[in-house]
Amino acid sequence: MTSLPTQSTGKKLGLVIDLDTCVGCHACSVNCKEWNSGGHAAPLTDLEPYGANPDGVWFNRVHSFEVGEGDTGRTVYFPKSCLHCDEPACVTVCPTGASYKRVEDGIVLVDEDKCIGCKLCSWACPYGAREYDPTEGVMKKCTLCIDRIYNENLPEAERVPVCVSTCPASARHFGDLGDPNSEVSQLVASRGGVDLMPEMGYQPVNKYLPPRPKVTNDSVHLAAGLTPTAPDSAGKFLQWVDRLLSP
Amino acid sequence: MHPAFSVIFFTVSSGAGYGLLAILALQLYVERLPQNIWFSWAGFVIAFGLISFGLLSSFAHLGHPERALKAFSQWRSSWLSREGVVAVLTYAPGGLIAIAWLLIPDIRNSSALPVWVEIAALFTILCAVLTVYCTSMIYASLRTIPHWHNGHTVIGYLVHAAMSGAVVYVFLSSLFGVLAMSAMWPALALLGVGFFAKTAFWRYVDSAPPSMTAESATGLTGFGAVRPLDPPHTSANYLQKEMGFQIARKHAARLRRIAMILSYGAPFIALILSAQTDDWLNPLLAGVAVLAMAAGLLTERWLFFAEAKHSVTLYYGEKSV
Numbered sequence: 001m002t003s004l005p006t007q008s009t010g011k012k013l014g015l016v017i018d019l020d021t022c023v024g025c026h027a028c029s030v031n032c033k034e035w036n037s038g039g040h041a042a043p044l045t046d047l048e049p050y051g052a053n054p055d056g057v058w059f060n061r062v063h064s065f066e067v068g069e070g071d072t073g074r075t076v077y078f079p080k081s082c083l084h085c086d087e088p089a090c091v092t093v094c095p096t097g098a099s100y101k102r103v104e105d106g107i108v109l110v111d112e113d114k115c116i117g118c119k120l121c122s123w124a125c126p127y128g129a130r131e132y133d134p135t136e137g138v139m140k141k142c143t144l145c146i147d148r149i150y151n152e153n154l155p156e157a158e159r160v161p162v163c164v165s166t167c168p169a170s171a172r173h174f175g176d177l178g179d180p181n182s183e184v185s186q187l188v189a190s191r192g193g194v195d196l197m198p199e200m201g202y203q204p205v206n207k208y209l210p211p212r213p214k215v216t217n218d219s220v221h222l223a224a225g226l227t228p229t230a231p232d233s234a235g236k237f238l239q240w241v242d243r244l245l246s247p
Numbered sequence: 248m249h250p251a252f253s254v255i256f257f258t259v260s261s262g263a264g265y266g267l268l269a270i271l272a273l274q275l276y277v278e279r280l281p282q283n284i285w286f287s288w289a290g291f292v293i294a295f296g297l298i299s300f301g302l303l304s305s306f307a308h309l310g311h312p313e314r315a316l317k318a319f320s321q322w323r324s325s326w327l328s329r330e331g332v333v334a335v336l337t338y339a340p341g342g343l344i345a346i347a348w349l350l351i352p353d354i355r356n357s358s359a360l361p362v363w364v365e366i367a368a369l370f371t372i373l374c375a376v377l378t379v380y381c382t383s384m385i386y387a388s389l390r391t392i393p394h395w396h397n398g399h400t401v402i403g404y405l406v407h408a409a410m411s412g413a414v415v416y417v418f419l420s421s422l423f424g425v426l427a428m429s430a431m432w433p434a435l436a437l438l439g440v441g442f443f444a445k446t447a448f449w450r451y452v453d454s455a456p457p458s459m460t461a462e463s464a465t466g467l468t469g470f471g472a473v474r475p476l477d478p479p480h481t482s483a484n485y486l487q488k489e490m491g492f493q494i495a496r497k498h499a500a501r502l503r504r505i506a507m508i509l510s511y512g513a514p515f516i517a518l519i520l521s522a523q524t525d526d527w528l529n530p531l532l533a534g535v536a537v538l539a540m541a542a543g544l545l546t547e548r549w550l551f552f553a554e555a556k557h558s559v560t561l562y563y564g565e566k567s568v
Contacts, residue, residue, distance in 0.1 A: 003324045009336035019466070051483040066462075068471025075476060077310040078465055080562065089390065095328035096317035112319055117310015119489065120327055123248070126459075128486040137310025161481055193334040196559065198458055200390055208466040219284075219324045 003093040005103040012106040012178035013144055014084050014205035015164065017186055020212045022171040024064050025076030028163035030080070032060040032142075035162040035209070038145045041112070045135040057131045060163055077212060079172070081163070082129035082142035083196065083204030084108050086246040090121035090130060098139075106178070106205060107146060112138045126197055129205075148176075177205050248392065249492045250552035258382060258512045259411070261301025261546045262336070262404065265375040266412020268294040272371035274416075274430075276346060279360065285347070286423035289295035293415065295338075302334060303350055321549040323468050326388055330381035340370035379408040386551075393458040393568060399448040403551075407544060410437035414514055414540050418533040419512040421521060426529070431522055435515060442511040445547065449503060452554070459568030464561035475564045489558035500549055510544025 035057060037044050044226040046056030060081040067076050067126060084101075086107050091099045098114035099121055101107070110121075110130075115138040130141045145161035148154060158165060164172045175184030184207075187193070193207035230242035271290050274280055280287050306312040319335070321328040347354050347364045352361040354364060383404035413434035420426040461473040483491075514536035521532030556568040 002321045029479075030562070055484055057484055058480070063479045063486075064476040065467070065473050066476045067462075067467050067473045068467075070532065071321075072471060074470070076465070076467060076470075076473075078478075078562075080334060092324040093388070095319075095321050095325045095331060097321050098317075106285070114314070115311065116314045118308070118318070118319060119310075120385070122485075122489060122558070124389055126558040128490070128562060129466075131485045132489070134310070139310075141423065143542060162408065194464050197463050199463060200459065200558075210466060211470065 002091050002097050002099055004091060004101055007103065008106070009104055010134060010148060010178045011104065011176050012084075012086070012205045013149070013175070014143075014177045014184075014207070015081070015161065016173040016175070016184045016207050017079055018169075018171040018173070018191075018209040019076050019078060020209060021169045022062075022077040022079060023169050024062055024075075025168065026062050027166050028079055028169060028172060029058060029060045029062055031162045031166035033058055035145065035148070036143070036207075039145070040143045041110070041140050042235060043136070045133045045139065046052075049136070057133050057140050059129075059131075059140070072214065074211060074214060079163075080095075080127060080129070081206075082108060082144070083127055083202075083206040084142075084144060086203035086205060087201060089124040089145070091224075093120050095120070095122040107144045108141070109143060109146065110139055110141055112136070112140075115139055126200055126202060144174075177207065248557060249489045250549045251308050253304045255545060255548045257301040257305035257426040258404070259301075259541070259548050260304065260390045263409035263411035263415055263541075263544075264294050264297030264299075264301060264380060265379050266408040266410070267297065267415050268337070268412070269372045269375040269409070270412050270416045272344055272368040272375070274343070275360070275494065276365055276368040276372075280348060281423075281424050281425035281427075282355070283423050284355070286419060286425050287348055289419050289423065290416070291341075291349065293419070293504040295341070296343070296411075296444075298334070298337070314357045321346070321534075325363070326381055326384040330378060330385060333378045333381055337371065337374035337378055340367040340374060344371055347532045375408075376405070379404050390458075390556045392555050393455060394452050395551075396458075397455075398538060399444070399451050402444050403448055406437065406441050407547075410434075410441040411540060411544060413437050414518070414533075414536055417518060418431060418530065418537045421533040428522075435518060438511050438515045442507065442512065445507065445510070457562060459558050460567045461561045461565065464558065475531070475562075480562075486559050487563060490559045491563055492553055494553065496554065500553055501549065502546060506543050506547040508538045508548060510547055513543070513544070514540035 001220050025131060033044055036042065044057040048054050060079060063078040063080060065076050065078055068219060072129055084107055088101055091101050091108060096114045098111045100109060117137040119132055120212055130139050133140050148162060149159050151159060160174045164174045173184050176182045178183055179185060190206045191210050192208040198210060230239060271294060308313055317329045318328055323331050344367045383401040387400040390396050392422060417430055417434045420430055462468045465473050467473050480543060515535035517532045521529050556565060558568050561568060
């Protein structure tokens with residue numbers, strides 16, 4: 001059923017992405033592609049992978065933006081994947097029942113055996129989280145690594161989405177955003193995490209932590225550290241040389 | 248948005264088909280169809296032909312057309328599913344009135360229509376209007392595309408379906424020599440209404456304030472203007488090809504004028520000229536009206552898709568949509 005579940009367990013699994021610490025290395029995207037090429041939604045087809053215009057299905061893409069001007073300007077690396085919305089328009093527009101939101105944890109998935117490949121869900125998603133696979137003729141999207149997070153064959157520490165476990169900067173966090181006491185919810189509260197396009201009302205579960213305030217020259221006096229000095233700690237010989245050479 | 252030809256043909260063709268079918272049903276209900284049986288055959292065959300051609304053409308853009316039956320299941324939440332259900336339902340009352348009028352001489356020759364034919368005619372009109380309404384809501388319900396997410400989209404689809412159905416009806420009437428002015432006036436009036444509806448639509452989309460910005464899309468409101476630095480991938484991906492269509496905007500103004508002249512102006516003049524003639528020029532001019540309108544509406548529908556901006560383009564350099 002593409003109607004949204006009427007009851008909920010309150011559990012909302014999702015990601016918290018730290019725009020302050022992300023270094024834009026694309027490891028999350030690459031490892032996502034690697035894992036999911038053999039996972040729940042496999043294959044993630046590539047067209048012309050070694051040709052002039054390689055194109056293919058990815059669940060996670062790292063954009064980079066410049067924001068602000070001059071001293072307040074900065075570069076922001078911006079990973080984007082499915083936000084597993086509480087009001088997922090991609091689910092309700094689906095004519096076949098292929099798209100659904102799980103009652104037990106809020107994950108949005110596609111049942112590829114029911115998908116007719118009409119692409120309407122990709123039109124309804126504001127974030128570009130769904131990509132069409134022309135080879136399979138169906139729509140594909142992030143599964144929040146449904147085949148890892150509950151996978152008892154994996155060591156417990158690895159039961160997180162692969163984009164989270166692979167991030168070298170710890171810029172990605174996974175947990176239950178429906179539980180206000182969870183680590184991820186606490187992180188969102190302490191860092192002022194935000195929704196993307198909150199005005200559109202999709203109520204995304206994934207949150208983004210904004211960049212921390214920029215450290216300016218005024219507050220640390222970096223230049224002061226480079227001014228030549230001869231402090232007392234330099235020793236008597238060097239102080240004598242300093243006096244000798246000073247005009 | 249990428250203007251897929253299958254969807255453009257589907258909406259124009261099925262719109263005209265449902266318009267024509269509704270007009271045939273209305274005419275049948277109000278004062279019955281002209282006694283010329285060949286006119287009625289042509290009318291119903293062309294109406295169902297346009298509808299069926301449109302539906303089949305919409306299957307052409309599916310990844311798995313063999314699973315199309317599944318698309319009738321989610322009418323509770325999906326406008327696309329609702330459209331499919333009502334589109335197919337229309338064949339039942341529409342088929343009944345066609346059979347009654349075309350194949351049962353007693354009904355054609357009797358002074359009053361049987362009640363079941365009258366009810367079927369009313370249901371045909373209702374289903375045809377509902378189908379076009381559902382088509383329009385597929386687009387109007389998408390908050391991601393402010394260009395479509397407004398009342399003008401619904402009015403536009405309904406008006407253009409009625410308008411194109413009426414012009415085709417006039418052409419068939421004049422082709423079979425049964426043209427009545429009671430059919431000509433609504434066609435001319437609908438061409439005028441279509442012109443004003445499209446003008447209002449373009450005026451609205453050109454002046455509407457943006458709904459979303461690159462700053463809100465990235466959660467960076469308050470940090471300054473957001474602009475793309477490095478692209479996330481080396482060549483255009485599905486999102487850019489499907490949602491980031493750019494070509495139309497270069498020629499948008501000229502294409503709009505072409506659409507306006509062909510959709511409304513040329514058919515209007517051709518129909519008026521055709522009404523002044525009563526020899527072979529009469530159907531010829533009405534045929535010119537149909538052809539010009541078809542070319543115009545295909546252009547208009549192409550622009551409807553190509554000019555629409557999707558919120559995902561905010562991640563690829565668009566400042567606001």
